[in-house]
Amino acid sequence: MSFRIASSPHQHNQRSTAQIMRMVTLACLPGIVMQAVMFGYGVLIQLLLAIVTAWLSEAAILKLRNRPVLPRLKDNSALLTAVLLAVAIPPYAPWWLIVIGTAFAIIMVKQLYGGLGNNLFNPAMAAYVLLLVSFPLQMTQWLPPASLQLVALTPFDALCSIFSQYSCSGFSLSQLQSGVDGTTMATPLDTLRTDLSRGLTLSESMHSPVFYAFAGSGWLWVNLAYLAGGLLLIQQKIISWRIPVAVIASMFLLFAIASLVAPDSLAGPLFHLFSGGTMLAAFFIATDPVSASTTDKGRLLYGALIGVLIFLIRSFGGYPDAIAFAVLLANMTVPLIDYYTRPRTYGHRTRSELK
């Protein structure tokens, strides 16, 4: 038996960036599949468009910056950004929307700051905000879940309507938005928001067919699928439990209090946790290792801040879902959070000196 003498560090992190990014992307799969089942095949085409755009723009800008292209493409970070953006936008949005968004995410938000590891903001969410601010109409045209759609959509219809704005049988997107009863349907969060602003109470609004059980029809299953993928990531120790738990706990707490105080004008915590992009945000977006906080305490704080912001914007702000804005605002506070939550280095200062 031989003793090898090696200098520190003695424990190695066995996973490379590429592996981590690949695992996170794979963990998105249940959610993506569920989204395709519930909302049609559009999301798959958007994914394809996003990934191709991301790779092309990453390669182009790396070439411009005289950096090695292939090794950077192989780290899968552009892939993950593309996936996160593609699942966040409406599945039947026109093709140029996702192309503009992904190119912006990679070129402006990621590479201009210096590439992977240097970006201040989450690229996918910054691109989402860009699209939401620039093209509000296209970004809110969510179709009702497949079970409520008036016309069943085939994969070819998805292709037609993404590239020409009309399905193969000639329906426009706004016609397709109509549900079984002929009225135009929005997402559950949007419906709730509009109804409440029209003076309806929560229980009156909940009669709309877009709601199912305690959450939105279709959305519940999508969120559950992302939750499953996220739990897998925590089990594999790819992401820390702190951020998702902080996001979910703070949202749960705030919405619970709010719905106790005003039961007829604010929806309950379960509805909000399983509507919109909550689970996707908590497990996949907020945990981005580059733009999130890196200390243990900081992660709790960062996650809680996102939860609070989501609560504030969803309840009192101008947008029905608030993930992107909450994440970007929290991204801005990360340097400060990290500065004040630096762990004590062993042997340097005592606990009392720190205070």
Added chain:
Amino acid sequence: MSQFKELSIQGLWKNNPGLVQLLGLCPLLAVTATVTNALGLGVATLMVLLGSNIAVSVVRNHVASEIRIPVFVLIIASLVTMVQLLMNAYTFGLYQSLGIFIPLIVTNCAIIGRAEAFASKNAVLPSAIDAIMMGLGFMLVLLVLGAMREILGQGTLFDGADLLLGDWAKGLRIELFRVDSHFLLAMLPPGAFFAMGLLIALKNTVDNKLKQNQAIEKGSIARARVTGTVQ
């Protein structure tokens, strides 16, 4: 003549108020959504700058240095008022679309900056040339920004030029491509920040390339020197 050349290079490129000094960013970013707006504000700023540089240069020996800033501001403010009234009278549409940014020319630091840094120390003629060159440099940046944002935002160039130049200018409008939904971000202030950043980056790239080329032409190899600077 060499002074004229030097002043031109300084104003248009090396010391450009928009790209290098980063002065007057507020109007620069706020009104450059279209080429027409940019041209309108560029001309107005150029006029005020020319007038203020000449006036400041004329009175430079009669104003005590303790009260020079209030005097400069008074001169600039009265010139801006004149420009504002002129625009109100002759280009009313543009006057309305530029809105508050015409009176805000008073606070444009590019103008008071030139008054303080150049006109108060130089004779009338160089001051006037400096004003024209600085004003042109500022206007060029405004125009390029306006063009970038207008093309990205709505796919046109010179949209609404008739507001500034009269009815014949309606024919100037060029439609590069037709879009159903405008790219709002390019027309909103954040788009101006993006465009401005890209423009500055482009200028720095060009400068670096020029420097490299010069170094190659001279055939000089940069030596590391610890004391003094290589002249």
